[in-house]
Amino acid sequence: MLALGKLLELTLTDHEPAEKTQVTTKGTRLRWLGEGALEVRPPDSEDCGLDLLLSAGIHGNETAPIELLERLLHGVADGSIKPKARVLFLFGNPVAMRKGERFIEQDINRLFNGRHELSSGFEALRAAELEQFARVFFSKPGRSRLHYDLHTAIRGSKIEQFALYPYKEGRQHSRRQLARLAAAGMQAVLLQSKPSITFSAFTYEQLEAEAFTLELGKARPFGQNEQVNLDKLEDRLIRIITAEEPEDEDSLEGLQLFSVSREIIKHSDSFHLHLPADIENFSELSKGYLLAEDLAEMRWVVEEEGARIIFPNPKVKNGLRAGLLIVPDAGQRLS
Ligand SMILES: O=C(O)CCC(=O)N[C@@H](CCC(=O)O)C(=O)O
Numbered sequence: 001m002l003a004l005g006k007l008l009e010l011t012l013t014d015h016e017p018a019e020k021t022q023v024t025t026k027g028t029r030l031r032w033l034g035e036g037a038l039e040v041r042p043p044d045s046e047d048c049g050l051d052l053l054l055s056a057g058i059h060g061n062e063t064a065p066i067e068l069l070e071r072l073l074h075g076v077a078d079g080s081i082k083p084k085a086r087v088l089f090l091f092g093n094p095v096a097m098r099k100g101e102r103f104i105e106q107d108i109n110r111l112f113n114g115r116h117e118l119s120s121g122f123e124a125l126r127a128a129e130l131e132q133f134a135r136v137f138f139s140k141p142g143r144s145r146l147h148y149d150l151h152t153a154i155r156g157s158k159i160e161q162f163a164l165y166p167y168k169e170g171r172q173h174s175r176r177q178l179a180r181l182a183a184a185g186m187q188a189v190l191l192q193s194k195p196s197i198t199f200s201a202f203t204y205e206q207l208e209a210e211a212f213t214l215e216l217g218k219a220r221p222f223g224q225n226e227q228v229n230l231d232k233l234e235d236r237l238i239r240i241i242t243a244e245e246p247e248d249e250d251s252l253e254g255l256q257l258f259s260v261s262r263e264i265i266k267h268s269d270s271f272h273l274h275l276p277a278d279i280e281n282f283s284e285l286s287k288g289y290l291l292a293e294d295l296a297e298m299r300w301v302v303e304e305e306g307a308r309i310i311f312p313n314p315k316v317k318n319g320l321r322a323g324l325l326i327v328p329d330a331g332q333r334l335s
């Protein structure tokens, strides 16, 4: 296999490859762009016009998606996957990946859309670099742009695999994209209702990509991901890369839709979340439930019918999201 197919090994050992560009026997060009960044380009005659960004390791301990990208890259490098799309593979936080930590100083996924400029440290620099890789990759006019940012969650979940679909004023969420996610094994999609500071929000809001954060199970160390079944997603990603998806697919069967009703923001060290430490994502909360309290008698009381909680985390830094309250969505505003 071509050496550049071993992007994960290069990244985990902090090595720069001697040869920056390699071509497979099938004519696919692999180009190393920098730490944890590799561009794959089909021969011009085969190019289907799609630019696909696949990122993982934005949180360094979320290894199942990193292993998935590695398998895809091996397939490309050994010629068993013959791409018709341009693909950018990105490993988000190599330093945290090497340590098996979510992040070292700061959560990279809270540093996009301008936030890195207000901050310092290597994670802020890396967020700026990731934005630049994505900006250059998505700069070719007239092509389709798609970004999947792959994650696993801190806690167990009543719905194992789901997507978060970013928000931009004036732009509608696409039914066609939801059908693609259903076919990829996603069981739910959360439609965001506000701009955000995550990587997928950046590519969606600023680079006009269709972009999603995918949550694929519970975070575990490298080699311990047997319980995370990514077969359907892997199959779908290969079909996207090789331009072999079925046409006119628009079934949302098996897909539950939710919209984000409120972001619970931790304002101070007095923040207290009234949930058991082992609560699962998508747990239902009844109306009137006192969810959280913060300084100045700030109280978060559930007012929504059918509310559920995801990503509850009282340990985040002050000013950041400590959970999302979501409600069922009938999908009436899809394009
Ligand atoms: O399990 C958790 O609490 C967090 C899992 C995770 O990393 N989720 C992403 C979601 C990003 C998004 O909102 O699009 C994150 O928190 O960064």
Ligand SMILES: [Zn+2]
Pocket: 058, 059, 062, 151, 152, 153
């Ligand atoms: Zn994550």
